[in-house]
Amino acid sequence: MAWYIVRRFLQLIPVFLGATLLVYFLVFSLPGDATAAICGERGCTPAVIAGLREQYNLDQPFWIQYLLYLKGVVTFDLGTNFSGRPIATIIAEVFPTTAKLAIMALVIEAVFGIAFGLIAGLRKGKLFDSSVLVLSLIVIAVPIFVLGFLMQFLIGVKLQWTNPTVSGDATFTELLLPAVVLGLVSFAYVLRLTRTSIIENVNADYVRTATAKGLSRKRVVVVHVLRNSLIPVVTFLGADLGALMGGAIVTEGIFNVNGVGNTLYRAVLNGDGPMVVSIVTFLILIFCLANLLVDLLYAWLDPRIRYA
Amino acid sequence: MPEPTSPSASSRPTVATAPASTTAPAVARTKTSPYPIEHFVADPDETPVRATDSVVSDVAPRSLWGEAWRSLRKQPLFLISSILILGVIFVALFPGIFTHEPPNENCLLANSDGGPTAGHPLGFTVQGCDILSRVVHGTRSSLTVGLFATLGVVLIGGLIGALAGFFGGWVDAILARVGDIFFALPLILGAIVVVQLPVFQQNRNVWTLVVILVAFGWPQIARITRAAVIEVRNADFVTAARSLGVSPLGALVKHVIPNALAPVIVIATISLGTFIVAESTLSFLGIGLPPDVMSWGNDIFSAKPSLRSNPMAIFWPGLALSITVLSFIMLGDALRDALDPKARKR
């Protein structure tokens, strides 16, 4: 068990280094002046540009740049963005909102996805199953921004059940609609995964044996079918936590949520390289941690892994 | 209920009641029952014994693909989705048949956000362009991006996955790590980072977008291919081919890849939908296709500010986009059902 966790953790380090290196390389080493955006149309004097290049280590060889940057990541000193604000402060400001949004989305997709998937799987081929399947396909197919606008317009503008946009406070009720939109696609995936998994396990030999032992139908379903079916679902949910953070770019844009995604989007539009790299690094870190969490959950859920 | 005839009359022609304990004295260790056991024999004519393993040859030979095709033809999901896809392709090839209104040239600001009028059934955009025409002409770019990005990931991801799966060892280890690194950057996130770079902002077009999507989209196909190849690699028929003298590469090409193709085809079909969504998402964010290229994502982007006054300018391109993506995803689902190895006759 200990060896398993250590191994998984060690495997994440090269992934994190590789991904950040990739992003850093793309942003700062591809042709084009990384400082162009800061100076805008008017252009800067060569002296100002030289100053900027020094500030962001752009005058150093690439490897030194990257190592200096990594040192910053490890010491939580991410430098300043092009407007001169400390990047770490900005992330600390907006992260709680996005975290709240992502966790709400995760809870919504998990609860509804597993419940619907369980019922559909147990009633394979029946009306409920087929309609839920078609619905899930539609949810997967309709792009999140189309869905977002549709719900914003219907629920926020037409029915006025909630504010169409989220205020700076980002209260629970305000975030509910964006969280539903953010979690909807994953909800469809959770539903389908649960359903497939349930169908597979319902026909498993050990389920038949459990029935033959004289257990009630309810106990067979909960203790044997559902418990085993949750293994792949929980794995998916863990990995999805990282994906939801990234997916927040679009959702936060639509509902004007002041979160990580929106901040990244603004940085992208402003060509603020250091800010983009820092936020993406942060998201990669979250992704890696989420994956580690999945490995732990996996080991906890499946004893075959635990003792491997 | 069938005929209620007495079972003993029809199927117990020979009954010899003999207590088991009286048989052959040479017997040891067979069990004897305290109850009398009759020796029952069914009428041999009722269940004639066929020649062992006789060959039944009254149906036409059927390959696996043939069987998949037969089951596909009966699936409503497949029929609906393929009709829709053919329709979308037709619109992309011949937009002129569906609208005579030019998408860009005839835009009058007087018509800005106008409702449907004669000859303009879907109304106007904020620039006063005909929505129907814009939607019809936007089909081609979406489809092009989806198609070529899918081709790209299947070639690159498929090749990498097949090599990693078949050869295993250090090749697999390295390719798996590289895949992991790209996996840590979700498609949209990676694309956003790259798309905003000056070098791409200066060369924004369909092809640079395809390159970006392929660059961040290949790991998924590589993983699927790798898993499928590993499953087939250890099959006895591959070992049999190797012991016939077929080279490793020959076995990969002749036996492993054809048998590992099914899941790749399924994922590729679904990916086509995903890439269309990715393109429109980037365009929607204003960093995908340039504004002069007609695309559904661009139209939704430009209709965004007037959501409250003219929601239909978002609705129609959104609907076209959703239907197109839905049909590819439905097709993928139908293919999965038909090609699912578990459902295959054993």
Added chain:
Amino acid sequence: MGNHQGGRRAARTAAGAPTPSGGPQPLLELRNLAITFATSNGDVPAVRNAHLTVMPGETVAIVGESGSGKSTTALAAIGLLPANGRVSDGSIIFDGEDITHASEKRIVELRGSSIGMVPQDPMSNLNPVWKIGFQVRETLRANGLPSGPSDVAKVLSEAGLPDAGSRANQYPHEFSGGMRQRALIAIGLSCRPRLLIADEPTSALDVTVQRQILDHLDTMTEELGTAVLLITHDLGLAAERAHKVIVMYKGQVVEAGPALELLTNPRHPYTQKLVASAPSIASRRIESAKKAGIETGDLLAPTASKKAALDRVIEVEDLTKVFKIRGSWGKSTDFTAVDRVSFSIARGTTTAVVGESGSGKSTVAKMVLGLEGATSGSIRFDGVDITTLGRKEMFDFRRRVQPIFQDPYGSLDPMYNIYRTIEEPLRVHGVGTAKSREKKVRQLLDQVALPSAMMQRFPNELSGGQRQRVAIARALALDPEVVICDEAVSALDVLVQAQILNLLADLQSELGLSYLFITHDLAVVRQIADSVAVMKKGRLVEQGTTDEVFDNPQTAYTQALLAAIPGAGLVLPPEVA
């Protein structure tokens, strides 16, 4: 709790307690039972007109090939038909109560406490995520029995699981196959059912383990007075273990009667065929005949006349294979799969390598085929060591040694039709023209008794036996000298197995082939092999001619293996042959 004692009492008294009709009341009676499966091609009858009675305390075996409806019939008795199956006619009477269409509630009451089950595959029948103890405890609790840790341990130790108290805290994957099956037997008998349905309870286990488990099951059910409905494909096993044997064929009961009566006096043509071909019976018959001093020549599959000249086509010497196994914390340990094994194959004869799972026999086969490198030792083919061959020589060597594998479903490429499958070796080695190759394929199909109309078919359209014939045809395409059969008949039904064995023997005498026959099944060895090498944990423990090894086994292990052949306890009158 009432069930607990009630079951025992009933079992004990049933024999002497006459029912109103005069005779004792059967515990389970199937009358005129028909079972239908709903498929996409309409309703398919799986079982028709099936009759069966199990008296209290009696062991009844249902024997049949796969698809004969034997499991379906038994599972219907506890309402465990698959979702698309239903009882379409007839009735199921348990202890005088008609339970054909009993409510779900009533069936749940009966399961476990009145009718228990021991399933077929110990690997897949325990839930991998729950501890063994948990899975026993929930059975006891569901049937209203005390379920404390000591009760769980008691149930497990009764089933012969050593150190049951701590074993209960382990997960299924920490158990060996035999131990899992003991746990499943413990679960099946934990609530003292009056009837136990045992569905091929040991077919997935090694023969020696199989014997121990069956013996234990026998003792336990005898002590508890439990009636057993035993489902098996092995007539020898059925005859040895059951009071009464029921033979099913194509969904119907074709013959039923006392075990020995059926063996000595089979009346239905199917039973007659089965008695004639079951390897366990056949090998018994050979033994009996020898004891009676009868010449065994015509009992054995026809083999080439044993040449006096010992022309050894393959000589294996000190063959060793060591695998590196990655352990935790990056350590790797050596695992010796094959340990200094030496044997040889005389040209035109069959040498069998016998062993249980993990004995290294398949690794030997892979090395002789040149698919796996040897760690040390030599394999000489016609005097040339193949472990040192270059690429080109290896390619030529492949023409002369060909394999046939166990799984008839896995050994043919599903994308290749039969013609392409058999033609592939010819094409790879550039033999002949397209036309001559087609002629050769036709001739090969003819040799394995398949119609040449088969050429355009695909493997998924063929039965297991037919696929195995195609695999044989492919192996013979290059006119090899040696064929390596790795469990080549193990996955086949008894009659098909006998047919393929005969085919292999015919081909041997016709073409002068030498076989290396890898198998776990000693009964088959008795029928086909000229000499035997017994392997255990990578080592060769005994070898000699088949007669020597069977008549006078030198090591305890071989003796145990021989004793474990199902039906070994049967003594058949020689004239049965």
